[in-house]
Amino acid sequence: xxxxxxxxxxxxxxxxxxxxxxxxxxxxxxxxxxxxxxxxxxxxxxxxxxxxxxxxxxxxxxxxxxxxxxxxxxxxxxxxxxxxxxxxxxxxxxxxxxxxxxxxxxxxxxxxxxxxxxxxxxxxxxxxxxxxxxxxxxxxxxxxxxxxxxxxxxxxxxxxxxxxxxxxxxxxxxxxxxxxxxxxxxxxxxxxxxxxxxxxxxxxxxxxxxxxxxxxxxxxxxxxxxxxxxxxxxxxxxxxxxxxxxxxxxxxxxxxxxxxxxxxxxxxxxxxxxxxxxxxxxxxxxxxxxxxxxxxxxxxxxxxxxxxxxxxxx
Amino acid sequence: xxxxxxxxxxxxxxxxxxxxxxxxxxxxxxxxxxxxxxxxxxxxxxxxxxxxxxxxxxxxxxxxxxxxxxxxxxxxxxxxxxxxxxxxxxxxxxxxxxxxxxxxxxxxxxxxxxxxxxxxxxxxxxxxxxxxxxxxxxxxxxxxxxxxxxxxxxxxxxxxxxxxxxxxxxxxxxxxxxxxxxxxxxxxxxxxxxxxxxxxxxxxxxxxxxxxxxxxxxxxxxxxxxxxxxxxxxxxxxxxxxxxxxxxxxxx
Ligand SMILES: Nc1ncnc2c1ncn2[C@@H]1O[C@H](COP(=O)(O)OP(=O)(O)O)[C@@H](O)[C@H]1O
Ligand SMILES: [Mg+2]
Numbered sequence: 001x002x003x004x005x006x007x008x009x010x011x012x013x014x015x016x017x018x019x020x021x022x023x024x025x026x027x028x029x030x031x032x033x034x035x036x037x038x039x040x041x042x043x044x045x046x047x048x049x050x051x052x053x054x055x056x057x058x059x060x061x062x063x064x065x066x067x068x069x070x071x072x073x074x075x076x077x078x079x080x081x082x083x084x085x086x087x088x089x090x091x092x093x094x095x096x097x098x099x100x101x102x103x104x105x106x107x108x109x110x111x112x113x114x115x116x117x118x119x120x121x122x123x124x125x126x127x128x129x130x131x132x133x134x135x136x137x138x139x140x141x142x143x144x145x146x147x148x149x150x151x152x153x154x155x156x157x158x159x160x161x162x163x164x165x166x167x168x169x170x171x172x173x174x175x176x177x178x179x180x181x182x183x184x185x186x187x188x189x190x191x192x193x194x195x196x197x198x199x200x201x202x203x204x205x206x207x208x209x210x211x212x213x214x215x216x217x218x219x220x221x222x223x224x225x226x227x228x229x230x231x232x233x234x235x236x237x238x239x240x241x242x243x244x245x246x247x248x249x250x251x252x253x254x255x256x257x258x259x260x261x262x263x264x265x266x267x268x269x270x271x272x273x274x275x276x277x278x279x280x281x282x283x284x285x286x287x288x289x290x291x292x293x294x295x296x297x298x299x300x301x302x303x304x305x306x307x308x309x310x311x312x313x314x
Numbered sequence: 315x316x317x318x319x320x321x322x323x324x325x326x327x328x329x330x331x332x333x334x335x336x337x338x339x340x341x342x343x344x345x346x347x348x349x350x351x352x353x354x355x356x357x358x359x360x361x362x363x364x365x366x367x368x369x370x371x372x373x374x375x376x377x378x379x380x381x382x383x384x385x386x387x388x389x390x391x392x393x394x395x396x397x398x399x400x401x402x403x404x405x406x407x408x409x410x411x412x413x414x415x416x417x418x419x420x421x422x423x424x425x426x427x428x429x430x431x432x433x434x435x436x437x438x439x440x441x442x443x444x445x446x447x448x449x450x451x452x453x454x455x456x457x458x459x460x461x462x463x464x465x466x467x468x469x470x471x472x473x474x475x476x477x478x479x480x481x482x483x484x485x486x487x488x489x490x491x492x493x494x495x496x497x498x499x500x501x502x503x504x505x506x507x508x509x510x511x512x513x514x515x516x517x518x519x520x521x522x523x524x525x526x527x528x529x530x531x532x533x534x535x536x537x538x539x540x541x542x543x544x545x546x547x548x549x550x551x552x553x554x555x556x557x558x559x560x561x562x563x564x565x566x
């Protein structure tokens with residue numbers, strides 16, 4: 001019964017998302033695109049946080065790497081977009097391999113601090129290496145190429161871009177979901193509770209954490225590449241710690257113990273942000289207060305609340 | 315001449331100035347249920363930590379079937395065929411009972427990187443997990459959340475996780491600690507029948523000597539970090555120094 005409800009909700013959501021551009025104004029489609037991209041970012045982050053129990057404070061590094069590599073490829077090589085989308089996440093995954101190799105040995109707050117430090121390093125590189133990254137101005141004005149493999153999609157058309165994003169995010173979420181229900185996903189969940197016990201059962205725990213970290217970085221890079229293309233710039237702020245904080249907030253808002261929690265959190269976060277900025281430029285204060293209230297009163301996030309309404313866990 | 319099963323040579327473990335284990339040398343024979351007894355603080359858990367890779371000896375070496383154990387990380391030692399339980403129950407409370415065992419099975423069968431498989435749909439894996447659970451009488455609880463089990467059942471689940479990796483040498487750290495007398499008896503019966511199957515060699519620690527007398531073929535006695543005595547149950551029972559060390563406690 002629960003399974004059927006979940007499947008029904010998912011189908012309904014899919015229908016709404018597919019029909020959205022037909023019934024809503026440009027502005028809504030724009031926000032929806034942003035929600036999808038950052039929802040993917042938050043979901044990749046949660047692979048480490050919710051499933052593996054490691055709070056990364058530096059995922060902006062991978063988001064930013066994806067964004068910059070996409071920007072550079074478009075600016076200098078004008079590759080078909082499909083190849084940009086293939087290579088940018090790989091670059092982020094390479095970054096995640098290097099950073100993760102050092103970080104996964106640590107636990108809890110030490111892990112968080114080290115990821116934060118590496119995130120700031122990536123930000124510093126983006127900020128200082130002017131000849132490549134364009135310094136604080138970032139990369140702007142890169143051309144949008146064809147998508148490639150014969151797809152008749154115009155990236156500059158927001159509706160086209162929305163559908164492309166929807167497709168890529170849906171496929172990525174499906175891939176991440178399959179990961180979470182695979183044997184690997186079970187090992188991650190077990191490590192969240194007790195990494196040492198997993199090691200004593202014969203699993204090289206740190207290596208598995210690293211694999212999780214790399215996969216998480218890969219999809220974060222994909223989100224970054226989409227975001228750079230969407231916003232037509234790649235700027236240092238995309239790897240800043242404030243960027244790393246967004247998936248954390250979104251995930252806590254939505255519920256880290258639910259697969260769709262981060263996506264729902266992204267929708268609420270960006271929905272509120274959009275709404276509040278239309279009234280006042282002091283949006284940060286108001287958003288902060290609302291988020292604080294939600295975190296205090298909904299400890300398991302929006303999904304936790306829904307579950308309570310629907311009759312609770314069995 | 316056969317290779318010694320578990321051979322501990324001259325092992326010392328110091329924590330700063332405090333010497334928790336002093337020049338321990340002993341051999342555990344395959345197929346012989348062996349007990350390690352000694353009062354609280356004797357160094358039993360520390361000894362297990364050295365055998366399982368949680369700690370490294372300050373001096374001395376441990377070999378298992380001829381291969382060095384000291385210096386190896388826990389997961390490699392497990393793969394060599396040594397699996398341990400913990401004195402303080404160490405299970406995955408948020409996972410189901412079956413999932414707890416599946417974690418160990420996935421490790422044992424090297425399935426951890428089969429990203430495309432769906433764990434819940436894997437009938438063969440589930441069947442193997444159920445086999446382990448049923449052997450320990452946990453079958454009916456398979457889909458309960460492990461955190462909701464009674465204390466005794468949690469201890470059994472701990473044992474199930476250990477056995478699922480099909481170790482040759484099973485290290486149990488006070489498996490009956492905190493159990494009621496009935497539960498203790500049930501566990502002893504269970505261990506005896508598992509030992510009789512001949513698949514596992516058990517090394518069991520216990521602070522209460524009487525618990526192991528009906529179970530062990532061979533006993534080592536630790537006292538203040540030293541190996542005080544070894545022998546059969548009868549020999550240990552009659553041993554004057556052991557009696558002295560346990561003065562005040564009943565030994566009969
Ligand atoms: N990590 C450690 N650091 C310092 N002292 C320790 C540590 N682990 C154990 N000890 C000490 O070593 C002695 C033996 O402890 P333990 O091996 O747990 O004994 P047992 O399991 O026989 O009760 C105790 O005095 C204990 O305080
Ligand atoms: Mg102990």
